[in-house]
Amino acid sequence: MLSITCKQCRTGWQVPKSKKGGQVNCPSCGVVNEVAGASDAGWFYGLAFGGYALVGLPLAITAVIGILNGEAGTAVCFGSAFAVVTIVLLFVLLGS
Numbered sequence: 001m002l003s004i005t006c007k008q009c010r011t012g013w014q015v016p017k018s019k020k021g022g023q024v025n026c027p028s029c030g031v032v033n034e035v036a037g038a039s040d041a042g043w044f045y046g047l048a049f050g051g052y053a054l055v056g057l058p059l060a061i062t063a064v065i066g067i068l069n070g071e072a073g074t075a076v077c078f079g080s081a082f083a084v085v086t087i088v089l090l091f092v093l094l095g096s
C-alpha cells in the first residue's frame with residue numbers, strides 16, 4: 001500500500017501499489033490526485049535488472065564454463081548461486 005495525501009484537503013489515505021503512477025479520487029473531497037512514483041518504478045527496475053546482470057551473469061558464465069570443462073563441482077556451486085540470485089530477483093520484482 002502507498003500513503004497519499006490529498007493536495008486539496010490534506011486528507012491522508014492508502015491506495016494499492018498498483019495505482020502507482022496513476023490517479024485516484026480523494027475519499028473525502030473527491031479531487032483527483034496523482035499517485036507519485038511512476039518515475040522511480042523505472043529506476044527500481046533498472047537497478048534490479050542491472051544488479052541481476054552484474055551478479056547473475058558472471059555466475060551463469062562460470063557455471064557454463066564449469067559444465068564445458070566437466071567440472072561438476074564448479075558447475076553445481078555457481079549454478080546454484082545463479083539460481084539463488086534469480087530467485088532473489090523474482091522476489092524483489094513480485095514484492096514491489
Ligand SMILES: [Zn+2]
Nearest residue numbers: 006009026029
Ligand atoms: Zn481531498
